[in-house]
Amino acid sequence: MEKELANYQANATQRIVKAGEDKLKQELLDSEIPEFAVHNHKTKAVHIHDLEFYSISHNCIGIRVQHLLGNKEYSVKQALRELGRKIIWLTNMQSGGIGFIDFDSDMAEYVNTDSDEEIIEELREFFFDLNVFSRKGCEKPYVTFNFGLNTTEAGRRFSRLLLKAYAEGDENGNPFIFPNLVFKLKALINIDEESPNHDLYIQALKVTSKRMVPTYFNCDAPGNKKVDPNNIGIMGCRTRVVSNLYGKETGIKRGNIACVTINLVQLAFQCSGNVNTFYDLLNKKMAESKEILLHRFTTLCEKGDFSALRRHNLYENSDKPIDEMLKSGTLSIGFIGLWDALSVLHNVKFNDAKDMSPYTEEALSIISKMREIVDGYKDECKLNFSLLASAAEGVSGSFAEYDSKHLGKDSFVCAKGYYTNSFHVPVFINADYIQKIDLEAPFHALCNGGCITYVEMAEMPGNNIEATKEVVDYAYKSGCNYIGINFPLDNCKDCGFIGRIMNTCPKCNSTNIRRLRRVSGYLAEENRFTAGKRKEMLLRKSNIDFS
Secondary structure (H helix, E strand, C coil), X not given: CCCCCCCCCCXXXXXXXXXXXXXXXXXXXXXXXXXXXXXHHHCCCEEECCHHHCCCCCCCEEECHHHHHCCCCCCHHHHHHXXXXXXXXXXXXXXXXXXXXXXXXXXXXXXCCCCHHHHHHHHHHHXXXXXXXXXXXXXXXCEEEEECCCCCHHHHHHHHHHXXXXXXXXXCCCCCCCCEEEEEECCXXXXXXXXXXXXXXHHHHHHHHHHCCCEEEECCCCCCCCCCXXXXXXXXXXXXXXXXXXXXXXXXXXXXEEEEEEEHHHHHHHHCCCHHHHHHHHHHHHHHHHHHHHHHHHHHHHHCCCHHHHHCCCCCCCXXXXXXXXXXXXEEEEEECHHHHHHHHHCCXXXXXXXXXXXXXXXXXXXXXXXXXXXXXXXXXXXXXXXXXXCCCCHHHHHHHHHHHHCCCCCHHHHCCCCCECXXXXXXXXXXXXXXXXXXXXXXXXXCCECCEEEXXXXXXXXXXXXXXXXXXXHHHCCCCEEEEECCEEEECCCCCEECCCCCCCCCCCCCEEEEEECCCCEEEHHHCCHHHHHHHHHCCCCECCC
């Protein structure tokens, strides 16, 4: 059975859930979803994400701790225990991730007389609970904690202890997979050497250098700098919710309602090298994507179950009719395979950044056109449409497999077995981190529904935080909205050795090795990757080598 996500456990419950999901998807495709949308989905032209939730629930949500815990007084231990239960409850109410947008400020009020050691231990227990397969009985909850801006004594203390707890890992010192920690970067708060939270930034970099987490959200990026930094952050693996036709610009008590992903590579195959035809096809698929999302929005208004959200006032305008509540959310049109599409369009193989340079203007033109169209839909439909740089973990391989059989049988683009996510520089390209960031940074301002830039390192930086800081600082200054550092993270399950392990542990010679990699915004064990992502992983080249 082909995996759709790295984050699931093949247990008895998973088999039952998968069978139910497949049956529900087929029923929706047969009787609920418009024929043109069904055709797009089946022919891998426009993928409908979270299809099984089509008429049931929304995708993700940004939230505050107090929205789940209320105004009751708690100790840190009590707050974390109750929060863990509420996260499990909420994650099973929706299809996607939960983002706590201002976690340090939220938790600061619970930090009182407990010692540092007690709080660290409670946080580690909290992380243990979040790594139980409690979502659907076979997945771990997709939880993201955004932090780093609170400058009060309590807020700073909590951020420091949060990082220490994550760095300590489990009982064997192994890394936690969830939650995803996102450190928010802001001038005069933590970036500058004299800023009050600069020490926390340095501590975050130290943890990233050993754990790949935290990732970094740039509050000063072009699309973010005019928004209150305490109101924005990441939910899911890269989703960003900010602009709002129906209220405050914030990611709190809002989220993405639904999203689709357009297969740009398939359009390139269909246009036979004619750029004008490519744009005509793109316009058509954008229009059809809009109609799919409008149909889903209407269906959710009529049939969706939002009783829990409304009862607990977790979503903006929860007290109003469902359609007015959902209007606060976003509808995202995503894309995959920008550089693969250009390879097909011009019959060119990219090997290094220099090869890609002549096509950067055209690449930006394509995504700029998509953003222009999406903004037009927002004005036309009076709904919060956004452009998403899709993670597309489940379809990177299936898109390529379908196109290989039907359109690009002999194409080198299909032969590698996957398409490259969104606007990312392909992983096999020879490019240093400056070249990669320079190529990707301009797209961040266009993808207002969310995006990320990764930099791949050959080895775990470890104590070399200067290398990690150099990369994050450069991406920040370049205007990247969201930044991640990747490197091989292996650990021996027998003796606890952590580092790059080839075949056997260099300390105890064990072959019982867990290999963690970042898949599409979160950490996962290498052997859990989808087929497409496994093929991509084998081709990954480093953008910085400090060995």
